[in-house]
Amino acid sequence: MPLEIEKLLHLYKGGGRPPLNELVNGELLRIFQCGVVKKELASFGLLLPAPDKSECCRERWFEGKFINVSTNWREHCKELRDWKNKDGRNVYDEICEHCDREHAYIAETQNEPIIYLCHGGMVDCALPIVVDGHTVAMLFAGQKCPIEGGFWSDDFIKNYATQNNISGSFDAKKESIKRNRKIMDEMAKREPDRNVPNLIALADKALNIWPTDIPEILKEIKDTAGQLSQLAEKTIGYQLNIIRGYFTSKVAKLLPESDDKFWTGFSEFLLELANFYNRDYALFYMLKRATDDSMKAVCTIPEAIIRSRLLAIERKRFFPLKNADLSCEPILLKPSEAKDRLFSDSYFFDSLCYVIPLEVNGPLGILVMGNFGRKGGYKLVERELRFIKEQFQDVSIILENRRQLLARDAYVTDLSHEIKSPVAAVSFAARNILAGRVDLNQVKPTLEEVLRRLKLLKMNIDRFSMLERLLSTPESLKPAAVPVYDVAKECQSEYQDLIGKKGIKIQVNPELKDLPMVFTNREAFKHALGNMIHNAVKYGDPDTEVIVEGRKVRTEIRTEIRIDVRDVGIPIYPEEVKLLGQRNFRANEAIKRDPSGTGIGFTIIDRFLKIAKGRFEVQSIPRNDQRHHVIISMFLPQ
Amino acid sequence: MAKILLVEDDPLQREQYALFLRSKDGGGHDVEEAESATKAVNLIRKEKYDLVLLDIMMAYGPEDEKNPEIKDFEVDYGRKMGVYVYNEARKLSKPPRIALISVVDDYGVLSEFPDVVGYLSKYFEEQELLRFILHCLSR
Numbered sequence: 001m002p003l004e005i006e007k008l009l010h011l012y013k014g015g016g017r018p019p020l021n022e023l024v025n026g027e028l029l030r031i032f033q034c035g036v037v038k039k040e041l042a043s044f045g046l047l048l049p050a051p052d053k054s055e056c057c058r059e060r061w062f063e064g065k066f067i068n069v070s071t072n073w074r075e076h077c078k079e080l081r082d083w084k085n086k087d088g089r090n091v092y093d094e095i096c097e098h099c100d101r102e103h104a105y106i107a108e109t110q111n112e113p114i115i116y117l118c119h120g121g122m123v124d125c126a127l128p129i130v131v132d133g134h135t136v137a138m139l140f141a142g143q144k145c146p147i148e149g150g151f152w153s154d155d156f157i158k159n160y161a162t163q164n165n166i167s168g169s170f171d172a173k174k175e176s177i178k179r180n181r182k183i184m185d186e187m188a189k190r191e192p193d194r195n196v197p198n199l200i201a202l203a204d205k206a207l208n209i210w211p212t213d214i215p216e217i218l219k220e221i222k223d224t225a226g227q228l229s230q231l232a233e234k235t236i237g238y239q240l241n242i243i244r245g246y247f248t249s250k251v252a253k254l255l256p257e258s259d260d261k262f263w264t265g266f267s268e269f270l271l272e273l274a275n276f277y278n279r280d281y282a283l284f285y286m287l288k289r290a291t292d293d294s295m296k297a298v299c300t301i302p303e304a305i306i307r308s309r310l311l312a313i314e315r316k317r318f319f320p321l322k323n324a325d326l327s328c329e330p331i332l333l334k335p336s337e338a339k340d341r342l343f344s345d346s347y348f349f350d351s352l353c354y355v356i357p358l359e360v361n362g363p364l365g366i367l368v369m370g371n372f373g374r375k376g377g378y379k380l381v382e383r384e385l386r387f388i389k390e391q392f393q394d395v396s397i398i399l400e401n402r403r404q405l406l407a408r409d410a411y412v413t414d415l416s417h418e419i420k421s422p423v424a425a426v427s428f429a430a431r432n433i434l435a436g437r438v439d440l441n442q443v444k445p446t447l448e449e450v451l452r453r454l455k456l457l458k459m460n461i462d463r464f465s466m467l468e469r470l471l472s473t474p475e476s477l478k479p480a481a482v483p484v485y486d487v488a489k490e491c492q493s494e495y496q497d498l499i500g501k502k503g504i505k506i507q508v509n510p511e512l513k514d515l516p517m518v519f520t521n522r523e524a525f526k527h528a529l530g531n532m533i534h535n536a537v538k539y540g541d542p543d544t545e546v547i548v549e550g551r552k553v554r555t556e557i558r559t560e561i562r563i564d565v566r567d568v569g570i571p572i573y574p575e576e577v578k579l580l581g582q583r584n585f586r587a588n589e590a591i592k593r594d595p596s597g598t599g600i601g602f603t604i605i606d607r608f609l610k611i612a613k614g615r616f617e618v619q620s621i622p623r624n625d626q627r628h629h630v631i632i633s634m635f636l637p638q
Numbered sequence: 639m640a641k642i643l644l645v646e647d648d649p650l651q652r653e654q655y656a657l658f659l660r661s662k663d664g665g666g667h668d669v670e671e672a673e674s675a676t677k678a679v680n681l682i683r684k685e686k687y688d689l690v691l692l693d694i695m696m697a698y699g700p701e702d703e704k705n706p707e708i709k710d711f712e713v714d715y716g717r718k719m720g721v722y723v724y725n726e727a728r729k730l731s732k733p734p735r736i737a738l739i740s741v742v743d744d745y746g747v748l749s750e751f752p753d754v755v756g757y758l759s760k761y762f763e764e765q766e767l768l769r770f771i772l773h774c775l776s777r
Contacts, residue, residue, distance in 0.1 A: 413741065420761045422650075424762070425654055427761070428655060428764070429654045431658070432658060435663065437657045437661045449650050450650070540647055
């Protein structure tokens, strides 16, 4: 792994949560020094949040590190904070800091600047600098002493906040003021010569400072925060893209590999991803598809699989994909370390499990990432979730490409099968007849079967050829007025011959005669309708009926001719409808039924309807016996 | 003359290959036919064959749909039936020789069937099939 990637992975460990502190500190200070600090009449402080600050254990104050560089502290504040008590502690400084942290916390919670009266009676502002939803720093500005040494009233502060577009105003907490007073009293008592500063001593020389233009300062600070935000956004975006690219390329490299190697590599990728996101496990369920044998699950500990199955049963809403098969065996990568905690923790999966549905041209699978038994622990923020989704969008595209690659292989195999098998059979039959190996009474049936095979062969070659025309030279398919009934009858007679021993009857409803003609290419239309009928025959149960019927439908936009082909057999689930146009999508089902499929029937229908400005709909209505009434409807403009 | 089980789902191909192999030109073998994986496995368990000629790309037959062993058996859809027959045959104490016939011109599939005695890609001529059978029987 390149060093740069390794560093980045380490830096972003935990997912997309940006390590903003490390990233922006340098820039923040630079901008801070060049910009707002130039203001001589106001003082500033900068508080950087602690990098390991987590939601579960935070206190009611802002954790982090103060950086008070080049600040124009008022003299009295500076002297007070430098003052040490007899034990050598900067007691006053500690209290000031505590007060700052408390108000920083309020500002962070509100996510807006606040103005407040500090424990020492000074007017301060706390301004959170928020980059991409994270508080990267807290700026303090102010240290405005009350006019004429007096304290500003609450009303004055509130009005000041309103006038200057500051969201909130707060007083220092009473206990802070109390502590402050106590220390000041102590200072006053212990420093009779008044050489050591305290608030009272300083009152004479430093308190009478008029407030400067706080709105101007605020504006400048906000501008700074904006610049910083842009910079951080850009840098983080760049770095995250590198990480995203790293993970994506890992999967992309596997694309041409065999199934075994692909899934082994994929499991390694998932393990690395889970580690990256600080997750105990990652599960990836791939939806059962035409060319994927089953869903794949990968996890870091076996209990994740067990629990996810229970979860699937308990909460079906998390697994909305009907075909999701949870029976696959996981690829275990690490022995269990969390067995004892399992099932005893009621928070298991509840707060820390992220279920992300993946889609590319339709549902593809589910990614589940989570931790075991960490109550109220680290939650992903919006950005991290977005990052995972983006990350997996890439991976989904790769998986979809692989699926298509495999589908293409299957297509080539099918094409080869469609041509070679009948040729081999016919060739052997011819030689057997010639050599007198076939009984005389068997010659006729053999020839009839040979003829059927050759018809099928012709039909399949015609299909491939039509698909090529639809894809590459659609302009060659000239439209004309086509009577639906005539075409349906032609399809009926052609396909009825090819059905063989399945015993399915094709019926064309005479009402089709009354339909207006459709304006389309007759040959392509016949192929599309023929494929609908052939599909119904392929997936239909033996000794049932395939019915072709139609009617005129008026929509808000236009009048359409609706042609339905009904069968009883293997269902088509709603999530599969979008995918029907892909080659070989139903091939896995076809192989169970009838070996004569080419896997391109729906591709032809889909392509034809796109060119003819039509559409298709699928209804699959369950019966009691796990079979479905399947109605595939083609809508064409009148 | 050998006892051969021909496992092929396509009836025309099965009949024509069997006719040839039974004929004098084809070696006059004792050929039994199985149109589905389930039937093939049942025959292999009962009878002793010198050679099982197995089509690895077979569709589900009606018997296969009722077979719980196949239902629980998860393999790549295309070769599922072939792998099932192969695995079941290998479980026998004295497994028969198994040779594969397939439309797929990919010898990589052999990795799934490590103990087969031969692999013949369709399309083939009579003499090719004859030589193939002899070769397999000699292994």
